[in-house]
Amino acid sequence: xxxxxxxxxxxxxxxxxxxxxxxxxxxxxxxxxxxxxxxxxxxxxxxxxxxxxxxxxxxxxxxxxxxxxxxxxxxxxxxxxxxxxxxxxxxxxxxxxxxxxxxxxxxxxxxxxxxxxxxxxxxxxxxxxxxxxxxxxxxxxxxxxxxxxxxxxxxxxxxxxxxxxxxxxxx
Amino acid sequence: xxxxxxxxxxxxxxxxxxxxxxxxxxxxxxxxxxxxxxxxxxxxxxxxxxxxxxxxxxxxxxxxxxxxxxxxxxxxxxxxxxxxxxxxxxxxxxxxxxxxxxxxxxxxxxxxxxxxxxxxxxxxxxxxxxxxxxxxxxxxxxxxxxxxxxxxxxxxxxxxxxxxxxxxxxxxxxxxxxxxxxxxxxxxxxxxxxxxxxxxxxxxxxxxxxxxxxxxxxxxxxxxxxxxxxxxxxxxxxxxxxxxxxxxxxxxxxxxxxxxxxxxxxxxxxxxxxxxxxxxxxxxxxxxxxxxxxxxxxxxxxxxxxxxxxxxxxxxxxxxxxxxxxxxxxxxxxxxxxxxxxxxxxxxxxxxx
Numbered sequence: 001x002x003x004x005x006x007x008x009x010x011x012x013x014x015x016x017x018x019x020x021x022x023x024x025x026x027x028x029x030x031x032x033x034x035x036x037x038x039x040x041x042x043x044x045x046x047x048x049x050x051x052x053x054x055x056x057x058x059x060x061x062x063x064x065x066x067x068x069x070x071x072x073x074x075x076x077x078x079x080x081x082x083x084x085x086x087x088x089x090x091x092x093x094x095x096x097x098x099x100x101x102x103x104x105x106x107x108x109x110x111x112x113x114x115x116x117x118x119x120x121x122x123x124x125x126x127x128x129x130x131x132x133x134x135x136x137x138x139x140x141x142x143x144x145x146x147x148x149x150x151x152x153x154x155x156x157x158x159x160x161x162x163x164x165x166x167x168x169x170x171x
Numbered sequence: 172x173x174x175x176x177x178x179x180x181x182x183x184x185x186x187x188x189x190x191x192x193x194x195x196x197x198x199x200x201x202x203x204x205x206x207x208x209x210x211x212x213x214x215x216x217x218x219x220x221x222x223x224x225x226x227x228x229x230x231x232x233x234x235x236x237x238x239x240x241x242x243x244x245x246x247x248x249x250x251x252x253x254x255x256x257x258x259x260x261x262x263x264x265x266x267x268x269x270x271x272x273x274x275x276x277x278x279x280x281x282x283x284x285x286x287x288x289x290x291x292x293x294x295x296x297x298x299x300x301x302x303x304x305x306x307x308x309x310x311x312x313x314x315x316x317x318x319x320x321x322x323x324x325x326x327x328x329x330x331x332x333x334x335x336x337x338x339x340x341x342x343x344x345x346x347x348x349x350x351x352x353x354x355x356x357x358x359x360x361x362x363x364x365x366x367x368x369x370x371x372x373x374x375x376x377x378x379x380x381x382x383x384x385x386x387x388x389x390x391x392x393x394x395x396x397x398x399x400x401x402x403x404x405x406x407x408x409x410x411x412x413x414x415x416x417x418x419x420x421x422x423x424x425x426x427x428x429x430x431x432x433x434x435x436x437x438x439x440x441x442x443x444x445x446x447x448x449x450x451x452x453x454x455x456x457x458x459x460x461x462x463x464x465x466x467x468x469x470x471x472x473x474x475x476x477x478x479x480x481x482x483x484x485x486x487x488x489x490x491x492x493x494x495x496x497x498x499x500x501x502x503x504x505x506x507x508x509x510x511x512x513x514x515x516x517x518x519x520x521x522x523x524x
Contacts, residue, residue, distance in 0.1 A: 032470075067468075067470040069470060076395045078328060079329060080330060081469065082430075082467075085468040085471070087470065100441075101436050101441075101468055108320075108324040110395075130332055
Protein backbone atom coordinates (compact mmCIF):
# COMPACT_ATOMS: atom_id res chain seq x y z
CA UNK A 1 0.00 0.00 0.00
CA UNK A 2 1.55 3.27 -1.03
CA UNK A 3 0.80 6.55 0.69
CA UNK A 4 -0.61 7.77 -2.62
CA UNK A 5 -3.25 5.01 -2.57
CA UNK A 6 -4.26 5.84 1.01
CA UNK A 7 -4.40 9.54 0.15
CA UNK A 8 -6.63 8.75 -2.81
CA UNK A 9 -8.88 6.78 -0.43
CA UNK A 10 -9.04 9.75 1.95
CA UNK A 11 -9.84 12.12 -0.91
CA UNK A 12 -12.68 9.81 -1.97
CA UNK A 13 -14.01 9.88 1.63
CA UNK A 14 -13.87 13.68 1.56
CA UNK A 15 -16.05 13.65 -1.55
CA UNK A 16 -18.34 11.06 0.10
CA UNK A 17 -18.70 13.37 3.13
CA UNK A 18 -19.79 16.23 0.85
CA UNK A 19 -22.34 13.98 -0.87
CA UNK A 20 -23.69 12.64 2.42
CA UNK A 21 -24.08 16.18 3.74
CA UNK A 22 -26.07 17.03 0.62
CA UNK A 23 -28.25 13.89 0.67
CA UNK A 24 -28.89 13.34 4.40
CA UNK A 25 -31.08 15.11 6.93
CA UNK A 26 -29.94 12.85 9.74
CA UNK A 27 -26.18 13.36 9.70
CA UNK A 28 -23.72 16.19 9.13
CA UNK A 29 -20.03 15.41 8.68
CA UNK A 30 -17.26 17.85 9.58
CA UNK A 31 -13.54 17.19 9.00
CA UNK A 32 -11.91 16.88 12.44
CA UNK A 33 -8.30 17.59 11.50
CA UNK A 34 -6.62 20.39 9.56
CA UNK A 35 -5.05 18.02 7.02
CA UNK A 36 -6.19 17.77 3.43
CA UNK A 37 -7.56 15.23 2.76
CA UNK A 38 -8.92 14.79 6.29
CA UNK A 39 -8.20 11.54 8.13
CA UNK A 40 -10.87 12.05 10.79
CA UNK A 41 -14.41 13.38 10.92
CA UNK A 42 -17.00 14.37 13.48
CA UNK A 43 -20.38 12.97 12.49
CA UNK A 44 -23.26 14.86 14.06
CA UNK A 45 -26.34 12.61 14.03
CA UNK A 46 -29.72 14.31 14.33
CA UNK A 47 -31.97 11.41 15.22
CA UNK A 48 -33.79 10.16 18.33
CA UNK A 49 -31.38 8.39 20.69
CA UNK A 50 -31.43 7.41 24.35
CA UNK A 51 -29.16 8.64 27.15
CA UNK A 52 -29.05 7.93 30.86
CA UNK A 53 -26.69 9.34 33.46
CA UNK A 54 -25.79 7.06 36.36
CA UNK A 55 -28.76 6.86 38.75
CA UNK A 56 -30.85 9.24 36.61
CA UNK A 57 -33.93 8.75 34.46
CA UNK A 58 -33.75 7.56 30.87
CA UNK A 59 -34.07 10.55 28.52
CA UNK A 60 -34.49 11.02 24.79
CA UNK A 61 -31.96 13.18 22.98
CA UNK A 62 -31.78 14.18 19.34
CA UNK A 63 -28.15 15.12 18.69
CA UNK A 64 -25.17 12.76 19.06
CA UNK A 65 -21.58 13.37 17.98
CA UNK A 66 -19.42 10.44 16.87
CA UNK A 67 -15.73 10.64 15.93
CA UNK A 68 -14.61 8.66 12.87
CA UNK A 69 -10.87 8.11 12.32
CA UNK A 70 -8.99 6.54 9.41
CA UNK A 71 -5.60 5.25 10.60
CA UNK A 72 -2.78 4.88 8.07
CA UNK A 73 -3.41 1.09 8.32
CA UNK A 74 -7.15 1.43 7.62
CA UNK A 75 -6.97 -0.38 4.27
CA UNK A 76 -5.22 -3.38 5.91
CA UNK A 77 -6.75 -3.58 9.39
CA UNK A 78 -10.11 -2.54 10.86
CA UNK A 79 -10.52 -2.14 14.60
CA UNK A 80 -13.78 -0.56 15.81
CA UNK A 81 -12.21 1.00 18.91
CA UNK A 82 -9.45 2.60 16.81
CA UNK A 83 -11.94 3.91 14.26
CA UNK A 84 -15.05 5.08 16.16
CA UNK A 85 -15.63 7.07 19.34
CA UNK A 86 -18.66 8.59 21.04
CA UNK A 87 -17.77 12.24 21.58
CA UNK A 88 -21.05 13.58 23.02
CA UNK A 89 -23.00 12.86 25.07
CA UNK A 90 -20.91 10.43 27.11
CA UNK A 91 -23.95 8.81 28.71
CA UNK A 92 -25.60 7.30 25.62
CA UNK A 93 -27.83 4.42 26.67
CA UNK A 94 -27.37 1.46 24.33
CA UNK A 95 -26.24 -2.16 24.80
CA UNK A 96 -23.42 -1.59 22.26
CA UNK A 97 -22.09 1.62 23.84
CA UNK A 98 -20.21 2.33 27.07
CA UNK A 99 -18.76 5.82 27.62
CA UNK A 100 -16.68 6.73 24.54
CA UNK A 101 -16.49 3.14 23.20
CA UNK A 102 -19.01 1.65 20.79
CA UNK A 103 -19.33 -1.71 19.04
CA UNK A 104 -21.03 -1.52 15.64
CA UNK A 105 -20.37 -5.05 14.40
CA UNK A 106 -18.14 -6.27 11.62
CA UNK A 107 -16.67 -3.77 9.18
CA UNK A 108 -13.94 -4.80 6.76
CA UNK A 109 -10.53 -3.14 6.38
CA UNK A 110 -11.02 -0.32 3.90
CA UNK A 111 -14.60 0.33 5.09
CA UNK A 112 -15.82 3.59 3.58
CA UNK A 113 -17.07 6.64 5.48
CA UNK A 114 -20.61 5.92 4.27
CA UNK A 115 -20.47 2.28 5.46
CA UNK A 116 -19.27 3.41 8.88
CA UNK A 117 -21.85 6.22 9.16
CA UNK A 118 -24.67 3.83 8.19
CA UNK A 119 -23.63 1.21 10.74
CA UNK A 120 -23.32 3.85 13.50
CA UNK A 121 -26.77 5.24 12.57
CA UNK A 122 -28.28 1.75 12.83
CA UNK A 123 -26.79 1.37 16.31
CA UNK A 124 -27.89 4.80 17.56
CA UNK A 125 -31.49 4.26 16.42
CA UNK A 126 -31.65 0.73 17.87
CA UNK A 127 -31.89 -0.93 14.45
CA UNK A 128 -28.72 -2.82 15.42
CA UNK A 129 -28.72 -4.05 19.03
CA UNK A 130 -26.74 -6.72 20.94
CA UNK A 131 -29.36 -8.67 22.88
CA UNK A 132 -26.93 -11.11 24.49
CA UNK A 133 -25.99 -9.70 27.88
CA UNK A 134 -22.61 -11.43 28.00
CA UNK A 135 -21.62 -9.69 24.72
CA UNK A 136 -23.16 -6.28 25.50
CA UNK A 137 -21.00 -3.38 26.64
CA UNK A 138 -23.79 -1.81 28.71
CA UNK A 139 -25.55 -4.60 30.63
CA UNK A 140 -28.24 -2.32 32.07
CA UNK A 141 -29.12 -1.09 28.56
CA UNK A 142 -29.16 -4.68 27.33
CA UNK A 143 -31.67 -5.72 30.03
CA UNK A 144 -33.80 -2.66 29.19
CA UNK A 145 -33.63 -3.41 25.46
CA UNK A 146 -34.75 -7.01 25.96
CA UNK A 147 -37.74 -5.83 27.99
CA UNK A 148 -38.69 -3.05 25.55
CA UNK A 149 -38.20 -4.54 22.10
CA UNK A 150 -41.51 -3.09 20.91
CA UNK A 151 -40.14 0.43 21.32
CA UNK A 152 -37.52 0.27 18.61
CA UNK A 153 -36.21 1.11 16.13
CA UNK A 154 -36.25 4.65 17.52
CA UNK A 155 -36.23 5.90 13.93
CA UNK A 156 -36.80 4.04 10.71
CA UNK A 157 -36.00 6.97 8.46
CA UNK A 158 -33.46 6.03 5.81
CA UNK A 159 -30.05 7.64 6.25
CA UNK A 160 -30.24 9.26 2.82
CA UNK A 161 -33.21 11.28 1.63
CA UNK A 162 -35.27 9.36 -0.92
CA UNK A 163 -35.38 11.09 -4.29
CA UNK A 164 -38.69 11.54 -6.03
CA UNK A 165 -38.73 9.67 -9.37
CA UNK A 166 -40.75 12.00 -11.60
CA UNK A 167 -40.62 9.51 -14.46
CA UNK A 168 -42.72 7.09 -12.34
CA UNK A 169 -45.40 9.63 -11.39
CA UNK A 170 -48.84 9.05 -12.90
CA UNK A 171 -49.65 11.46 -15.67
CA UNK B 172 25.14 -19.90 13.71
CA UNK B 173 21.74 -18.27 13.69
CA UNK B 174 18.78 -17.25 15.81
CA UNK B 175 15.38 -18.26 14.42
CA UNK B 176 12.00 -17.12 15.75
CA UNK B 177 9.10 -19.57 15.77
CA UNK B 178 5.79 -17.68 16.01
CA UNK B 179 2.79 -19.82 16.93
CA UNK B 180 5.23 -22.21 18.54
CA UNK B 181 2.86 -24.47 20.40
CA UNK B 182 0.24 -25.49 17.89
CA UNK B 183 -0.46 -28.30 15.47
CA UNK B 184 2.54 -27.23 13.35
CA UNK B 185 4.70 -25.40 15.91
CA UNK B 186 4.86 -28.21 18.48
CA UNK B 187 6.36 -30.47 15.80
CA UNK B 188 8.50 -27.72 14.28
CA UNK B 189 10.31 -26.52 17.44
CA UNK B 190 12.49 -29.62 17.94
CA UNK B 191 13.04 -29.97 14.17
CA UNK B 192 14.25 -26.35 13.93
CA UNK B 193 16.48 -26.91 16.98
CA UNK B 194 18.12 -29.82 15.18
CA UNK B 195 19.10 -27.71 12.14
CA UNK B 196 22.90 -27.39 12.21
CA UNK B 197 22.67 -23.65 11.41
CA UNK B 198 20.49 -22.85 14.47
CA UNK B 199 21.90 -22.08 17.93
CA UNK B 200 18.98 -20.12 19.40
CA UNK B 201 15.19 -20.29 19.08
CA UNK B 202 12.76 -17.55 20.11
CA UNK B 203 9.43 -19.22 20.84
CA UNK B 204 6.23 -17.13 20.78
CA UNK B 205 2.75 -18.42 21.71
CA UNK B 206 0.28 -17.03 24.26
CA UNK B 207 -1.60 -20.29 24.86
CA UNK B 208 -1.58 -23.06 27.45
CA UNK B 209 -1.78 -26.77 26.50
CA UNK B 210 -5.24 -28.30 26.93
CA UNK B 211 -6.12 -32.00 27.15
CA UNK B 212 -7.68 -31.73 23.66
CA UNK B 213 -4.20 -30.91 22.25
CA UNK B 214 -2.88 -34.41 23.15
CA UNK B 215 -4.24 -35.98 19.97
CA UNK B 216 -3.04 -33.32 17.51
CA UNK B 217 0.15 -31.87 18.94
CA UNK B 218 3.55 -33.29 19.90
CA UNK B 219 3.02 -33.18 23.67
CA UNK B 220 2.66 -35.53 26.64
CA UNK B 221 -0.05 -35.69 29.38
CA UNK B 222 2.24 -33.92 31.87
CA UNK B 223 2.36 -30.85 29.57
CA UNK B 224 -1.39 -30.15 29.89
CA UNK B 225 -2.05 -26.91 31.80
CA UNK B 226 1.44 -25.51 31.13
CA UNK B 227 2.37 -22.57 28.85
CA UNK B 228 3.12 -23.99 25.41
CA UNK B 229 6.35 -22.03 24.99
CA UNK B 230 7.70 -23.19 28.38
CA UNK B 231 7.15 -26.84 27.47
CA UNK B 232 8.83 -26.38 24.08
CA UNK B 233 11.71 -24.30 25.47
CA UNK B 234 12.59 -27.18 27.84
CA UNK B 235 12.44 -29.62 24.94
CA UNK B 236 14.64 -27.43 22.74
CA UNK B 237 17.18 -26.88 25.52
CA UNK B 238 17.48 -30.67 26.02
CA UNK B 239 18.63 -30.80 22.37
CA UNK B 240 21.40 -28.35 23.30
CA UNK B 241 19.98 -25.22 21.68
CA UNK B 242 19.31 -22.03 23.65
CA UNK B 243 15.62 -21.09 23.77
CA UNK B 244 13.80 -17.95 24.87
CA UNK B 245 10.08 -18.22 25.56
CA UNK B 246 7.52 -15.42 25.09
CA UNK B 247 4.06 -16.46 26.32
CA UNK B 248 2.32 -13.48 24.70
CA UNK B 249 0.49 -12.73 21.46
CA UNK B 250 2.96 -11.58 18.80
CA UNK B 251 1.11 -8.23 18.58
CA UNK B 252 2.08 -7.48 22.21
CA UNK B 253 5.84 -7.95 21.76
CA UNK B 254 8.28 -5.20 20.77
CA UNK B 255 9.25 -5.62 17.12
CA UNK B 256 12.99 -5.30 17.69
CA UNK B 257 13.08 -8.61 19.63
CA UNK B 258 13.17 -10.29 16.21
CA UNK B 259 15.62 -7.95 14.49
CA UNK B 260 18.60 -10.23 15.13
CA UNK B 261 16.89 -13.29 13.68
CA UNK B 262 18.15 -14.90 10.49
CA UNK B 263 14.62 -16.13 9.75
CA UNK B 264 11.11 -16.02 11.20
CA UNK B 265 9.18 -19.30 10.99
CA UNK B 266 5.42 -19.10 11.52
CA UNK B 267 2.79 -21.75 12.21
CA UNK B 268 -0.11 -19.46 13.06
CA UNK B 269 -3.85 -20.06 13.21
CA UNK B 270 -4.97 -16.45 12.57
CA UNK B 271 -4.51 -14.42 9.38
CA UNK B 272 -4.44 -11.20 11.45
CA UNK B 273 -1.35 -12.53 13.29
CA UNK B 274 0.19 -13.63 9.96
CA UNK B 275 -0.39 -10.11 8.64
CA UNK B 276 1.34 -8.63 11.71
CA UNK B 277 4.33 -10.98 11.36
CA UNK B 278 4.55 -10.14 7.64
CA UNK B 279 4.82 -6.42 8.50
CA UNK B 280 7.48 -7.08 11.16
CA UNK B 281 9.55 -9.32 8.89
CA UNK B 282 9.48 -6.75 6.09
CA UNK B 283 10.36 -3.77 8.30
CA UNK B 284 13.24 -5.72 9.90
CA UNK B 285 14.41 -7.22 6.60
CA UNK B 286 14.13 -10.78 7.98
CA UNK B 287 12.92 -13.65 5.72
CA UNK B 288 9.56 -15.13 6.73
CA UNK B 289 8.71 -18.83 6.29
CA UNK B 290 5.00 -19.40 6.87
CA UNK B 291 3.34 -22.83 7.11
CA UNK B 292 -0.30 -23.82 7.25
CA UNK B 293 -2.62 -26.81 6.97
CA UNK B 294 -6.09 -27.45 5.57
CA UNK B 295 -7.50 -30.42 7.44
CA UNK B 296 -10.50 -30.88 5.10
CA UNK B 297 -8.33 -31.30 1.99
CA UNK B 298 -5.36 -32.87 3.85
CA UNK B 299 -3.10 -30.12 2.50
CA UNK B 300 0.14 -28.88 4.05
CA UNK B 301 1.58 -25.60 2.75
CA UNK B 302 4.73 -23.54 3.19
CA UNK B 303 5.44 -20.06 1.78
CA UNK B 304 8.74 -18.18 1.79
CA UNK B 305 8.83 -14.37 1.76
CA UNK B 306 12.19 -12.65 1.49
CA UNK B 307 12.06 -8.84 1.86
CA UNK B 308 13.49 -7.40 -1.32
CA UNK B 309 12.91 -4.65 -3.85
CA UNK B 310 10.57 -6.64 -6.10
CA UNK B 311 9.59 -9.65 -4.02
CA UNK B 312 6.11 -10.71 -2.99
CA UNK B 313 4.88 -10.42 0.59
CA UNK B 314 2.13 -12.43 2.27
CA UNK B 315 -0.52 -9.82 1.38
CA UNK B 316 0.44 -9.78 -2.32
CA UNK B 317 -1.65 -12.95 -2.66
CA UNK B 318 -4.60 -11.67 -0.63
CA UNK B 319 -7.91 -10.78 -2.26
CA UNK B 320 -10.48 -8.28 -0.98
CA UNK B 321 -12.35 -11.27 0.49
CA UNK B 322 -9.28 -12.21 2.56
CA UNK B 323 -9.35 -8.75 4.15
CA UNK B 324 -13.10 -9.02 4.83
CA UNK B 325 -12.51 -12.36 6.60
CA UNK B 326 -9.66 -11.05 8.79
CA UNK B 327 -10.27 -11.73 12.47
CA UNK B 328 -11.27 -8.60 14.41
CA UNK B 329 -11.22 -7.68 18.07
CA UNK B 330 -14.68 -6.35 18.90
CA UNK B 331 -15.12 -4.42 22.14
CA UNK B 332 -18.42 -6.22 22.79
CA UNK B 333 -17.03 -9.69 22.20
CA UNK B 334 -13.43 -9.37 23.38
CA UNK B 335 -10.70 -11.33 21.64
CA UNK B 336 -11.45 -12.65 18.17
CA UNK B 337 -12.24 -16.32 18.52
CA UNK B 338 -10.14 -18.71 16.47
CA UNK B 339 -11.60 -21.84 14.98
CA UNK B 340 -9.41 -24.85 15.73
CA UNK B 341 -7.79 -26.31 12.60
CA UNK B 342 -8.66 -29.83 13.84
CA UNK B 343 -5.85 -31.12 11.67
CA UNK B 344 -4.46 -34.54 12.48
CA UNK B 345 -0.99 -34.66 14.06
CA UNK B 346 0.55 -36.18 10.92
CA UNK B 347 -0.59 -33.21 8.80
CA UNK B 348 0.87 -30.75 11.32
CA UNK B 349 4.10 -32.77 11.33
CA UNK B 350 4.19 -32.69 7.50
CA UNK B 351 3.76 -28.89 7.47
CA UNK B 352 6.40 -28.63 10.23
CA UNK B 353 8.86 -30.65 8.13
CA UNK B 354 8.24 -28.41 5.11
CA UNK B 355 8.65 -25.34 7.35
CA UNK B 356 12.03 -26.60 8.60
CA UNK B 357 13.27 -27.61 5.14
CA UNK B 358 12.47 -24.17 3.71
CA UNK B 359 13.88 -22.38 6.77
CA UNK B 360 17.14 -24.29 6.32
CA UNK B 361 17.29 -23.26 2.65
CA UNK B 362 16.76 -19.62 3.71
CA UNK B 363 19.49 -19.90 6.38
CA UNK B 364 21.86 -21.20 3.70
CA UNK B 365 21.23 -18.01 1.74
CA UNK B 366 19.13 -19.48 -1.06
CA UNK B 367 17.59 -16.30 -2.58
CA UNK B 368 15.71 -18.41 -5.10
CA UNK B 369 13.19 -19.22 -2.35
CA UNK B 370 11.64 -15.71 -2.38
CA UNK B 371 7.90 -15.76 -3.13
CA UNK B 372 7.69 -19.55 -3.40
CA UNK B 373 4.81 -21.65 -2.18
CA UNK B 374 5.02 -25.42 -1.88
CA UNK B 375 1.85 -27.41 -1.25
CA UNK B 376 1.63 -31.13 -0.55
CA UNK B 377 -1.78 -32.74 -0.94
CA UNK B 378 -1.36 -35.74 1.33
CA UNK B 379 -4.80 -37.15 0.53
CA UNK B 380 -4.46 -36.95 -3.28
CA UNK B 381 -0.71 -37.67 -3.40
CA UNK B 382 0.02 -34.43 -5.28
CA UNK B 383 2.42 -31.54 -4.87
CA UNK B 384 2.38 -28.01 -6.28
CA UNK B 385 5.30 -25.58 -6.54
CA UNK B 386 4.20 -21.96 -7.17
CA UNK B 387 5.94 -18.61 -7.17
CA UNK B 388 4.14 -15.39 -6.23
CA UNK B 389 5.14 -12.09 -7.79
CA UNK B 390 4.92 -8.65 -6.18
CA UNK B 391 1.39 -7.28 -6.78
CA UNK B 392 1.29 -3.58 -7.59
CA UNK B 393 -2.09 -3.17 -5.87
CA UNK B 394 -0.95 -4.89 -2.66
CA UNK B 395 -2.24 -3.07 0.42
CA UNK B 396 1.13 -3.41 2.21
CA UNK B 397 3.81 -0.80 1.43
CA UNK B 398 6.81 -3.24 1.40
CA UNK B 399 9.10 -0.72 3.09
CA UNK B 400 12.19 -2.28 4.70
CA UNK B 401 13.78 -0.08 7.35
CA UNK B 402 17.37 0.84 8.19
CA UNK B 403 17.37 0.70 12.01
CA UNK B 404 19.83 2.46 14.36
CA UNK B 405 20.24 1.89 18.14
CA UNK B 406 19.01 4.37 20.77
CA UNK B 407 19.25 4.04 24.60
CA UNK B 408 15.85 3.47 26.21
CA UNK B 409 16.79 5.96 28.96
CA UNK B 410 16.85 8.85 26.45
CA UNK B 411 14.56 11.67 27.57
CA UNK B 412 11.84 12.98 25.30
CA UNK B 413 13.44 16.43 25.26
CA UNK B 414 16.85 14.99 24.27
CA UNK B 415 15.26 12.84 21.57
CA UNK B 416 13.58 15.90 20.07
CA UNK B 417 16.90 17.79 20.17
CA UNK B 418 19.14 14.94 18.90
CA UNK B 419 17.07 14.15 15.86
CA UNK B 420 15.33 17.51 15.45
CA UNK B 421 12.29 15.30 15.59
CA UNK B 422 8.83 16.74 15.35
CA UNK B 423 6.92 13.48 15.73
CA UNK B 424 7.46 10.08 17.35
CA UNK B 425 5.82 6.79 16.29
CA UNK B 426 6.24 3.18 17.47
CA UNK B 427 6.25 0.13 15.18
CA UNK B 428 3.28 -2.11 15.98
CA UNK B 429 1.87 0.22 18.65
CA UNK B 430 0.12 3.55 19.13
CA UNK B 431 0.07 6.25 21.78
CA UNK B 432 -3.06 6.80 23.86
CA UNK B 433 -3.86 9.98 25.74
CA UNK B 434 -6.73 8.31 27.63
CA UNK B 435 -8.06 4.81 28.34
CA UNK B 436 -11.74 3.98 28.87
CA UNK B 437 -13.07 1.05 30.90
CA UNK B 438 -15.34 -1.21 28.82
CA UNK B 439 -17.29 -2.20 31.94
CA UNK B 440 -17.86 0.96 33.98
CA UNK B 441 -17.02 3.59 31.33
CA UNK B 442 -14.44 5.32 33.60
CA UNK B 443 -11.81 7.30 31.63
CA UNK B 444 -8.16 7.39 32.78
CA UNK B 445 -6.08 10.29 31.34
CA UNK B 446 -2.33 10.21 30.57
CA UNK B 447 -0.04 9.53 27.60
CA UNK B 448 1.15 5.92 27.24
CA UNK B 449 1.97 3.34 24.59
CA UNK B 450 -0.75 0.83 23.74
CA UNK B 451 0.04 -2.35 21.82
CA UNK B 452 -2.20 -5.22 20.73
CA UNK B 453 -5.59 -5.66 22.34
CA UNK B 454 -4.37 -5.89 25.96
CA UNK B 455 -4.39 -2.50 27.73
CA UNK B 456 -4.70 -3.60 31.32
CA UNK B 457 -7.61 -3.55 33.75
CA UNK B 458 -9.64 -0.79 35.38
CA UNK B 459 -8.52 -0.12 38.96
CA UNK B 460 -12.13 0.58 39.96
CA UNK B 461 -13.98 -2.44 38.55
CA UNK B 462 -11.16 -4.55 36.99
CA UNK B 463 -12.93 -4.32 33.60
CA UNK B 464 -11.00 -4.31 30.32
CA UNK B 465 -9.47 -0.98 29.29
CA UNK B 466 -9.48 0.33 25.72
CA UNK B 467 -8.14 3.48 24.07
CA UNK B 468 -10.94 5.21 22.09
CA UNK B 469 -10.28 6.42 18.54
CA UNK B 470 -9.79 10.13 19.12
CA UNK B 471 -7.59 9.48 22.17
CA UNK B 472 -5.18 7.38 20.05
CA UNK B 473 -2.30 8.79 18.05
CA UNK B 474 -0.19 6.95 15.49
CA UNK B 475 2.52 9.54 16.15
CA UNK B 476 3.03 12.06 18.92
CA UNK B 477 3.84 15.65 18.01
CA UNK B 478 6.87 16.04 20.29
CA UNK B 479 7.07 19.80 20.65
CA UNK B 480 3.41 20.45 21.37
CA UNK B 481 2.53 17.34 23.36
CA UNK B 482 5.68 16.67 25.30
CA UNK B 483 7.30 20.04 25.89
CA UNK B 484 5.67 20.50 29.28
CA UNK B 485 4.92 17.58 31.61
CA UNK B 486 6.81 14.98 29.61
CA UNK B 487 9.92 16.99 28.66
CA UNK B 488 12.18 15.24 31.21
CA UNK B 489 10.34 11.92 31.00
CA UNK B 490 12.22 9.03 29.39
CA UNK B 491 10.85 6.87 26.63
CA UNK B 492 10.40 4.15 29.26
CA UNK B 493 8.11 6.47 31.22
CA UNK B 494 5.72 6.44 28.24
CA UNK B 495 5.61 2.63 28.37
CA UNK B 496 8.21 1.95 25.69
CA UNK B 497 10.48 -1.03 26.38
CA UNK B 498 13.80 -2.35 25.11
CA UNK B 499 13.27 -3.79 21.66
CA UNK B 500 10.65 -1.23 20.61
CA UNK B 501 11.40 0.44 17.29
CA UNK B 502 10.51 4.11 17.18
CA UNK B 503 10.31 6.33 14.12
CA UNK B 504 11.23 9.99 14.41
CA UNK B 505 10.49 12.53 11.74
CA UNK B 506 10.97 16.25 11.31
CA UNK B 507 9.25 18.23 8.60
CA UNK B 508 11.02 17.92 5.26
CA UNK B 509 13.46 15.21 6.39
CA UNK B 510 13.34 11.45 5.86
CA UNK B 511 12.10 9.22 8.68
CA UNK B 512 14.68 7.66 11.00
CA UNK B 513 14.06 4.34 12.70
CA UNK B 514 15.61 3.65 16.10
CA UNK B 515 15.62 0.45 18.13
CA UNK B 516 15.51 1.09 21.89
CA UNK B 517 18.20 -0.73 23.82
CA UNK B 518 18.27 -1.29 27.58
CA UNK B 519 21.21 -0.56 29.90
CA UNK B 520 22.75 -4.05 29.62
CA UNK B 521 22.70 -4.00 25.82
CA UNK B 522 24.06 -0.43 25.89
CA UNK B 523 27.11 -1.47 27.96
CA UNK B 524 27.91 -4.22 25.49
